[in-house]
Amino acid sequence: xxxxTKLTLADARDGLHKGDxxxxxxxxxxxxxxxxxxxxxxxxxxxxxxxxxMADQADAMIKAGDAKGVTxxxxxxxxxxxxxxxxxxxxxxxxxxxxPEYESTVTSNLWADGAVMLGKTNQDExxxxxxxxxxxxGPVKNPWRATGSDKDTVPGGSSGGxxxxxxxxxxxxxxxxxxxxxxxQPASFAGLVGLKPTYGRCSRWGMIAFASSLDQAxxxxxxxxxxAIMIESMAGYDPKDSTSYxxxxxxxxxxxxxxxxxxxxxxxxxxxxxxxxxxxxxxWQQGIDWLKDAxxxxxxxxxxxxxxxxxxxxxxxPAECSSNLARYDGVKYGLRVTGDSLDDMYxxxxxxxxxxxxxxxxxxxxxxxxxxxxxxYYLKAQKVRTLIANDFKAAYxxxxxxxxxxxxxxxxxxxDKVDDPLAMYLNDVFTVPASLAGLPGIxxxxxxxxxxxxxxxxxxxxxxxxxxLLNVAxxxxxxxDFKAKPTKWWGDAS
Numbered sequence: 001x002x003x004x005t006k007l008t009l010a011d012a013r014d015g016l017h018k019g020d021x022x023x024x025x026x027x028x029x030x031x032x033x034x035x036x037x038x039x040x041x042x043x044x045x046x047x048x049x050x051x052x053x054m055a056d057q058a059d060a061m062i063k064a065g066d067a068k069g070v071t072x073x074x075x076x077x078x079x080x081x082x083x084x085x086x087x088x089x090x091x092x093x094x095x096x097x098x099x100p101e102y103e104s105t106v107t108s109n110l111w112a113d114g115a116v117m118l119g120k121t122n123q124d125e126x127x128x129x130x131x132x133x134x135x136x137x138g139p140v141k142n143p144w145r146a147t148g149s150d151k152d153t154v155p156g157g158s159s160g161g162x163x164x165x166x167x168x169x170x171x172x173x174x175x176x177x178x179x180x181x182x183x184x185q186p187a188s189f190a191g192l193v194g195l196k197p198t199y200g201r202c203s204r205w206g207m208i209a210f211a212s213s214l215d216q217a218x219x220x221x222x223x224x225x226x227x228a229i230m231i232e233s234m235a236g237y238d239p240k241d242s243t244s245y246x247x248x249x250x251x252x253x254x255x256x257x258x259x260x261x262x263x264x265x266x267x268x269x270x271x272x273x274x275x276x277x278x279x280x281x282x283x284w285q286q287g288i289d290w291l292k293d294a295x296x297x298x299x300x301x302x303x304x305x306x307x308x309x310x311x312x313x314x315x316x317x318p319a320e321c322s323s324n325l326a327r328y329d330g331v332k333y334g335l336r337v338t339g340d341s342l343d344d345m346y347x348x349x350x351x352x353x354x355x356x357x358x359x360x361x362x363x364x365x366x367x368x369x370x371x372x373x374x375x376x377y378y379l380k381a382q383k384v385r386t387l388i389a390n391d392f393k394a395a396y397x398x399x400x401x402x403x404x405x406x407x408x409x410x411x412x413x414x415x416d417k418v419d420d421p422l423a424m425y426l427n428d429v430f431t432v433p434a435s436l437a438g439l440p441g442i443x444x445x446x447x448x449x450x451x452x453x454x455x456x457x458x459x460x461x462x463x464x465x466x467x468x469l470l471n472v473a474x475x476x477x478x479x480x481d482f483k484a485k486p487t488k489w490w491g492d493a494s
Contacts, residue, residue, distance in 0.1 A: 009226035156186030442473045
């Protein structure tokens with residue numbers, strides 16, 4: 001009998017189309033697995049009845065010959081996507097009880113293609129975090145633990161619930177969002193493929209905003225092929241989003257299996273940061289060797305403003321967050337804490353509704369936008385952001401894609417960095433530059449740390465170059481042949 005929860009998206013799709021099993025059977029298996037894995041805290045709400053109804057509709061689509069790539073596939077949806085009539089609170093107390101009367105464009109696209117929603121996945125509040133320890137609903141536990149250890153590790157953030165759900169086989173794939181690495185870093189920590197598309201490739205309409213010039217939707221999946229199938233359904237032009245790019249969505253899966261001989265792969269010297277663990281350096285060199293063996297040409301490149309990317313990001317993103325989150329005041333929806341006056345209600349609602357990390361970033365953002373500091377911080381950061389984007393443009397005149405590590409370490413233990421914001425922010429050191437430039441990136445699981453935890457390699461592509469990026473990722477995935485899975489310790493581990 002097929003073990004439904006172990007299937008990749010591509011294998012599940014093929015089995016559904018051949019009639020080997022139904023979407024209802026697939027969905028029921030995942031709903032049972034979610035119940036068994038409750039201690040991982042991956043889901044903040046499970047939509048079991050809705051999922052079975054959607055599965056039946058998908059089975060009817062398949063029977064009628066109208067199936068698409070994701071038809072009948074049970075997936076998890078990050079809590080910051082607005083889903084009509086369903087909990088959509090970006091895991092914040094301030095949005096208590098919010099169930100929107102509309103559907104985000106990305107999820108609308110997925111439902112139109114017949115995907116099945118298992119529920120809403122846990123995340124860092126308002127997508128602010130690198131470990132999924134900032135959720136109002138508590139931290140997510142990574143299904144991966146160090147060899148011989150009983151200590152819980154973080155799944156990365158902010159899309160930690162989505163990553164952990166796929167790694168634990170309680171969703172076949174999941175949606176995430178990436179503002180500064182929030183798809184790619186969790187993918188690295190959880191042994192998955194995580195794709196951040198070009199900014200504007202997927203609509204942001206109906207996604208609860210963190211930093212509007214950076215946020216981008218993308219998938220977390222078990223393979224590169226699965227990511228190609230998912231992104232084809234998620235992407236597309238949307239007139240409701242002024243930053244959406246009006247260009248046809250290609251068949252990304254068809255781009256896989258191509259030749260990379262003669263392709264130029266850039267290796268940026270600036271990503272060899274001080275204190276980088278030797279095992280990360282070795283994995284990076286292994287990735288270089290794999291692509292060289294496949295016929296690619298390795299080219300040394302320079303991205304000279306890389307060292308300014310992290311401080312630039314932590315000025316630009318908080319500035320945008322302080323503006324976006326000003327709308328939450330307890331008046332129209334969500335949490336309301338009454339006070340002696342309107343101003344008092346605002347203060348008490350926001351004090352009670354926002355978590356510490358969100359408050360920290362609002363305060364930073366408000367500071368850098370304030371009179372007297374706007375020119376010194378925010379305006380300067382915007383200029384440096386342009387320089388970082390220009391670095392990539394210059395690099396791509398010498399190479400086709402760029403190869404780097406995804407994260408500076410494997411997953412760390414829950415609680416290890418929660419009291420050290422700067423140490424936490426350094427997790428984004430390899431992912432933030434491409435986010436500032438609006439470029440696509442993908443993380444591929446490529447090896448295990450000395451402690452038996454996953455490590456990822458990151459490929460960065462040119463704007464709207466996802467086809468080439470996915471093809472190179474497919475070659476790298478084949479060479480890495482990463483088959484490791486977490487040893488089950490949760491639920492019924494027998």
